Amino acid sequence: MAVLGPQSITSLFAAPGVDTAAGSVITQEAPRIIPEPAYLSMPGNNGSASYRLDPAATVHFQMTKSLKKLSKQEAASLKDRLRVMQQELQTALGTAAGAAGESRLRKQAAKTAQVRQAAVLLELNPDLDFKQLTAVNNEAPKASLLSEAYRLHIDPQGVKISARSSTGLYYGLQSLLQLIDQYKYTQAAGRTAATSVEQSTDIVLPLLEVQDAPAYSWRGFMLDVSRHFYTAAEIKKLLDVMSRYKLNIFHWHLTDDQGWRLQIRRYPKLTSVGAWREEIPGSVFFNKRPDTLTGTPYRYGGFYTQKEAREIVRYAALRGITVIPEIELPGHAAAALAAYPAYSSSGKAQSVPNSMGYQKGAVSEYNPGNPATFTFLENILTEIMDIFPSTYIHIGGDEVDKTNWKQNASCKRLMQKEGLKDYEALQSYFINKIGRFLEQHGRKIIGWDEALEGNLLPSATITYWRSYAKKAPLKAVSEGHGFINVCSDPLYFNRYQAGPAGEPLAAPHSMNTLEKVYQYQIMPDGLTKEQQSLVKGGQAAIWTEFFSDPEGMEYMLLPRLLALSENLWTQEKNKDYPAFYQALPRELTLLGRLGYHYRKLDK
Incomplete structure (x- = not known):
């Protein structure tokens, strides 16, 4: 300043x-x-x-x-x-x-x-x-x-x-x-x-x-509501704290293997079946010994009606926030395929995966070899576009297990017909076909950085998350793609911020401290001025495997959200971590009075 x-x-x-x-x-x-x-x-x-x-x-x-x-x-x-x-x-x-x-x-x-x-x-x-x-x-x-x-x-x-x-x-x-x-x-x-x-x-x-004025035009936060569901009122509370610190993008991760969270009128089973899973009391995601649990199974889940989603879009817009929906494809679709197995590469019935894992033989990928799969997805996206006016729609594109494609005859026939040399090209074919459909309706796709595998549609924007994929940022901008920095180290807020002793259970892959979030350089090194112009900004993310209630989620969010805000809004030369840290007690006291839960500052 x-x-x-x-x-x-x-x-x-x-x-x-x-x-x-x-x-x-x-x-x-x-x-x-x-x-x-x-x-x-x-x-x-x-x-x-x-x-x-x-x-x-x-x-x-x-x-x-x-x-x-x-x-x-x-x-x-x-x-x-x-x-x-x-x-x-x-x-x-x-x-x-x-x-x-x-x-x-x-x-x-x-x-x-x-x-x-x-x-x-x-x-x-x-x-x-x-x-x-x-x-x-x-x-x-x-x-x-x-x-x-x-x-x-x-x-x-x-x-x-x-x-x-x-x-x-x-x-x-x-x-x-x-x-x-x-x-x-x-x-x-x-x-x-x-x-x-x-x-x-x-x-x-x-x-x-x-x-x-902001340093970056894209200043976002992503919340996964598939692993654990958050009510419309809880989403509005999140939007309130985002708007206070001038964040302008809410990336709403609405679908994943563990739950489909948005009403689609044409396909009611997506919510009557795909929004619910069976859990056992005491179960924790990635628990290696589920056999030790003896409680009575219960039904867990929830979803947003289209009316609720429209209200959240309206509420966010009045506070300067654009809502970007994410509908995962071609992978992370086990919940949708539990509801409509005809669009999987196995065609077999399966249940929605829960915190203890996947049913034997369960499939998480849509079948690109079945033309009806694209009709199904286009019908869903037509309803999505009617609810969300955003230019961008996130389509996932990450962690696609191609094992079932390799064993599927219809996928092999499609590859031969389209001249696709490998399964990465098949993934690009899938994503690009959806991307062109959205382009015909004036929209653009965003995908996680795995979507760069193959020949991605030029208009696609990349959200970079794999900190170990060091070449992905340069590859994205070299190919002319818009770039959003969501590097998991340090921008995944589901990871530990201290400890881990004395801290709630969190993802252990990196220690994403408050200062690390603040000091992280959003602009990748080694880019030309033209390539830098493709960097839209950045966002943080919380995947909710370990956070089943808003109190737990907010503890991971605050005060790191404030560090993210200043990182994305303030010019690099004007950032001052000691001054920022000195101002936090005031802000956290206020947030506490407003009913937010946060991690107390280290003494």
Whole structure:
């Protein structure tokens, strides 16, 4: 972060017990926002080094003339997002909708005098300049990143958030909310230490100018809901914490061997059969001695209705998050094939695998030699596209066991007909056929890095996860594919973050500490400038074999999600781990009050 000017502010950073009722000025570090902004300037005292925000604040929204001609759909979407912003501000200020002191989003037609009197002004301006970002970074930000950029200005007259898009406004609000929370956190600490601290309900904010934009356009998190199911309410809670730290992609791993989690109307057995499995109390994934368990088996599972999925997509969009569904193929499909075995290479009935493993003879791969397989998948994806408006749809493509293909006559006939030289080429044929179908409908595929085996569709994007596949990043961008860094070491949050002594059971393959997540270099080494332009960003992932409830999942997520956020948003040269770590107690205290579970910081 570039910080310019004297660091003089009032009680926001006063030491506990200092009386600031008279507006005394102290010299302290600049406020710490997560993720760290690109540019933050503080003007000094000038007669008033702070602005007092009344919880009964008036919020005014205005658009420049060039934005007034919105379609009805755009206007409705903007209105809904502004309503979300209003609610979040009210929550931070401690005012409830409909109560005294309610924030009001005044209409565009309000008089200039009303704008001047507004405590918080939101301005949407497609021509907004970000000159300071260019000066700080020695180059102009990418146009695609400016759609998420914002300016936050606080002076003695009030707070102004400006952006080119409503998403930028939302991110600017998140930074303001953190400033509000910082003040309240400091005041709470002061009341604990001494009773002389000011008891005013006003929020004291430092005078400052922030200009900010992300380093990467893809800032995501993936949750596996197949191994263990999470309710729609639990997904929304996850989206809330993602949006606070400006993450914008929710990769929703909806299908895998252990469960199909989304209603498909044309194929009801996907959820009546594929969403449920038999488990035994005390069973743990990868347990080598299931014979020691003697409890009564029970039915485990769940799924989202299409109505619930649409609501989650809508809820996420209002918070700047795009939902990317993942429908696994050609492998990791045992649950779907338990429901519809005709599309497997064996054609035999099988059960949904559970934590103790797979039924003998169970098949996890669709049969590409059966033309009906593609009709089945295209019908499913047609419903998926109707639910999810995202440009990208993740199709998996990882860990495909080709053993059954090698023994299947129809697969061999297809390979001969299409001139496919090996089974890696057959996998590419499968993925590309699905990819072309989605392209015909204006969508694009994402696949895990195993999808690079063979001749992959040029428009496909790769999510890189295999830390041991050292050549995969260069291979992906050399072939012109978009690239998303999800390297399992350190971006798999289902792996240990400390210990393992004293920590919950987790995947042991690497130690993915908080600092390791923060310091990890998202941009692979050795790329040309053209190849670097294909790197969209990165994301973390939690595979839920060991985490059956939201408390366990959140413990693995937090505070590492905050480190991920700053890694993806903040320019590499501006990252500062000690400063980030120092800000965590405040944020974790707040998250705890909001009902999140997290791993406590090491002393």
